[in-house]
Amino acid sequence: MTVLRLRGFEIHKTFLDHAAQQAVLGEIRSVVKKAPFFRPETPGGKKMSVRMTSAGEYGWLSDADGYRYADQHPNGMAWPAIPEAVLSIWSTLTGLDRKPECCLINYYASDAKMGMHQDRDEADFRWPVVSVSLGDDALFRIGGQKRGGKTDSLWLQSGDVVVMGGEARLNHHGVDRVRAGSSKLLPKGGRINLTLRVVK
Numbered sequence: 400m401t402v403l404r405l406r407g408f409e410i411h412k413t414f415l416d417h418a419a420q421q422a423v424l425g426e427i428r429s430v431v432k433k434a435p436f437f438r439p440e441t442p443g444g445k446k447m448s449v450r451m452t453s454a455g456e457y458g459w460l461s462d463a464d465g466y467r468y469a470d471q472h473p474n475g476m477a478w479p480a481i482p483e484a485v486l487s488i489w490s491t492l493t494g495l496d497r498k499p500e501c502c503l504i505n506y507y508a509s510d511a512k513m514g515m516h517q518d519r520d521e522a523d524f525r526w527p528v529v530s531v532s533l534g535d536d537a538l539f540r541i542g543g544q545k546r547g548g549k550t551d552s553l554w555l556q557s558g559d560v561v562v563m564g565g566e567a568r569l570n571h572h573g574v575d576r577v578r579a580g581s582s583k584l585l586p587k588g589g590r591i592n593l594t595l596r597v598v599k
C-alpha cells in the first residue's frame with residue numbers, strides 16, 4: 400500500500416478497495432437516512448457549498464452561533480452511532496484504543512468546495528483527525544499552521560484515507576474543487592468525505 404507524506408499529513412492511497420468503499424458507503428447511507436444532510440451557514444451568514452451531517456456522540460455544526468460540536472442534529476434527534484466499518488479504519492490506522500466521538504459526513508456536489516481552515520474545535524489536539532474520501536476526486540490543499548503562506552495540493556481519490564496528526568494536526572487544509580464524473584461509486588456523482596475526530 401502506498402503512503403504519501405505531504406506537509407506532515409499521511410495519505411494512504413486506496414486504503415479501501417472497491418468492496419470496502421461500497422461497504423462503508425452502505426453504512427453511511429443508513430446514517431444519512433436517519434440524520435439527513437443539511438446545508439450549514441458560516442457564522443458570518445453565508446451558506447456553505449457542502450452538505451453535512453454527522454454520526455457519533457457529537458456532530459459538528461456551523462451557524463450564527465459559531466462553529467461547535469453538538470449532541471443533536473438540527474432536527475433535534477441524537478446522531479446515529481458511528482458505523483463499525485468506519486471505526487475500524489480509525490483503529491487500524493491510528494492503533495489507538497480511544498475511539499472518535501464524531502464522524503462528520505460532508506457531501507460535495509460537483510460545484511462544492513471547502514475553504515482553507517484548521518480543525519480546532521476539539522479539546523485536545525494530540526488526537527489525530529482521520530479523513531476518508533469516497534466518490535469523485537478532490538483537489539486537496541495543505542498549508543501550514545499559519546494562515547496564508549506556501550501550500551501543496553494533491554488529488555484525493557475514492558478509498559484514500561488521510562491521517563492529520565502529530566506536528567501537522569493544526570495545518571490548514573481545504574478542498575479547491577471536485578472532478579465531476581471521475582468515480583462511479585456514488586450513483587448520482589459527487590464526493591463524500593468522512594472525518595473522524597476525538598472531541599472531548
Ligand code: SIN
Pocket residue numbers: 505513530537539555572573574592594
Ligand atoms: C475537512 O477538512 O473537513 C474535509 C476535508 C475533505 O473533504 O477532504
Ligand code: FE2
Pocket residue numbers: 516517518572
Ligand atoms: Fe478540516
